[in-house]
Amino acid sequence: DCDGTVDENAQPAIWYRDxxxxxxxxxxxxxxIQCTPPAGYSLLPTDCNDGDPAISPLAVEACNGIDDDCNGVPDFPVPGAGFEDDDQDGIADIGCGGGDCDDLDPFVGAGLPEVCNGSDDDCD
Incomplete structure (x- = not known):
């Protein structure tokens, strides 16, 4: 507890300004570096824009040209231009002007074949 006495079980941690x-x-x-968390600090050093609380690793990616979720990829809708493509099928999310109506499923997207499975596989 960093109170000046020997504490074998207490381990200091690196805290990052939030x-x-x-x-x-x-x-x-x-x-x-200290044992207890100071006010305004975090153990998680993964904020890519610490001046905006709407941008963090838990944020939902929005179609705004900004890397909202800190994954290193902004959401450009043009293939090959660094667009957000969570399922890695080469088709940008429909919310950003692309043709992928389910960006978590690589078998769903504009131009892909429609399959008789009760789903809109080709996003039409």
Missing amino acids: VDGDGYGDVDGAQV
Whole structure:
């Protein structure tokens, strides 16, 4: 508990400054090493924009040209231009102007064959 006495079980941790208060700190920002969490700090150094609480690894990706979910890929709708494509089928999410109406299923997207399975496989 870092109270000045020997505590064999207490291990200090690296805490990262969380400016926007979203629970994620900036790996390049201020850091402290101590046993207890200081106010305004986080153990998670994965915030790609610590000035905006709407941007963090748990954020939902929006079609706005910004990497909202900190996965390193903004959501451009043009194939080959770094667009968001969660299922890696080469078809951008329909919400960003692409033709993939289910970006979690690589067998669903505009131009793919329609299969008799009760689903809209070709997104028409």
